[in-house]
Amino acid sequence: MPIRTGPVVVPTAVIKRLPMYYRYLQVLVDQGLERVSSRELSQLMGITSSQLRQDLSYFGEFGQQGYGYKVTELYQAICEILGIEKQYKTVLVGVGNLGRALINYQGFSRRGLNLKGIFDNNPAIIGENINDFTVRSVEELRPYLQKEAIQIGVITTPASAAQKIADLLIAGGVTGIWNFAPQHINVPEDVIVENTHIGDGLLSLFFKMKHQERLELK
Amino acid sequence: MPIRTGPVVVPTAVIKRLPMYYRYLQVLVDQGLERVSSRELSQLMGITSSQLRQDLSYFGEFGQQGYGYKVTELYQAICEILGIEKQYKTVLVGVGNLGRALINYQGFSRRGLNLKGIFDNNPAIIGENINDFTVRSVEELRPYLQKEAIQIGVITTPASAAQKIADLLIAGGVTGIWNFAPQHINVPEDVIVENTHIGDGLLSLFFKMKHQERLELK
DNA sequence: AATAGATTGTTAAAATATTGACAAAGTAAG
DNA sequence: CTTACTTTGTCAATATTTTAACAATCTATT
Incomplete structure (x- = not known):
């Protein structure tokens, strides 16, 4: 080599x-x-x-x-x-349907993501158990991040909460953010954001279907 | 292309x-x-x-x-x-967490996707109501597709069921498939498949975090 | 151990994509 | 109406990405 x-x-x-x-x-x-x-x-x-x-x-x-x-x-x-192989320690914030889908996602752990805690601000679901995780209050997020030395934060909140959560995550020492909220997030230079926009795939499908008959092979 | x-x-x-x-x-x-x-x-x-x-x-x-x-x-x-603006008629198959997330997804209807029916094969949830939709049995899928002239099928089943569902969708006249199952789907030439691999974003995040300082990204 | 066939890693040519520059054509304001 | 700005759409120069080709070298077989 x-x-x-x-x-x-x-x-x-x-x-x-x-x-x-x-x-x-x-x-x-x-x-x-x-x-x-x-x-x-x-x-x-x-x-x-x-x-x-x-x-x-x-x-x-x-x-x-x-x-x-x-x-x-x-x-x-x-x-x-x-x-x-790194096994990054991770929290997920926003336990709606998408959050639940990710918590149960096989590939999550298979890809070496070490999910440590899940958070929400809805009192109705705080304390609920999902796949061995107990939903914690967002109030506890900041101290939890530092205590557990969390490295990655997954944001599955509505768009309106995304920036506020991102700020909390960064203040707590997180250096990587996987953002599913349809909202641009501002972060310092040393924090990496990966946006996953689920709706984009649908638009690509629409476009290809609309222009299907005129599809040209190279 | x-x-x-x-x-x-x-x-x-x-x-x-x-x-x-x-x-x-x-x-x-x-x-x-x-x-x-x-x-x-x-x-x-x-x-x-x-x-x-x-x-x-x-x-x-x-x-x-x-x-x-x-x-x-x-x-x-x-x-x-x-x-x-086309308003494609659509069904969703696989009412797990990801399916539920999509059914409740605002951008779904906002982007002009006209969801008509949702399907699953789990007797425990058939008949359940989610966001104005009643979960139907996969048994009913094939006739439903033709009766309602469905154009798009969304697959949110486990990988093991994906190809079987795709075959059913295509047999029922669907020409576009939005596939979330981590499974390659074989289709005839005139059917368009858009794959959304949620896990890919996580891997990109990993890569960027790992190589943040050691590799120069062009 | 010699031969035929397969397949890699690499090179450079060809194809695509991005960018900087600018004429043309508008706006805004006196 | 004229002048000073602004900003588009387009062109062509750069930059990046993809591809075809092939020497080197391995496998498999006799």
């Missing part, structure tokens, strides 16, 4: 594809497949084998000429690249 | 940004703002004004020199481009 000298420059386009690699490799691991070539995997994923090999080359050499890739090795490599 | 809308070929990169334009313009409409310049809007969105103007130019001319854009006009133009 070549030694990395100086900073490695990874194109954004490659980074955006990493979660997809993770997903497809996980399926192959689950199937117990031992070997896969860039051609096979890329066809499964709907990309070119050239792109797959080029993407991987930014992080090292994971295959063998004439053979391909060992599935579990490649999977573990992708996990490491993504930082999945 | 670029999409041809009329005589103009629209780059994929532009299409992917359309939902974002929709989101930000909606906020401005809600705020009652009358006028916005490409510089103002682009700063809000974190893109360049040049890109904003270039993007819009693929669909027509929506602004006025020396003035900018009328917010409601631009918003309506984006809605039309996206096909939001």
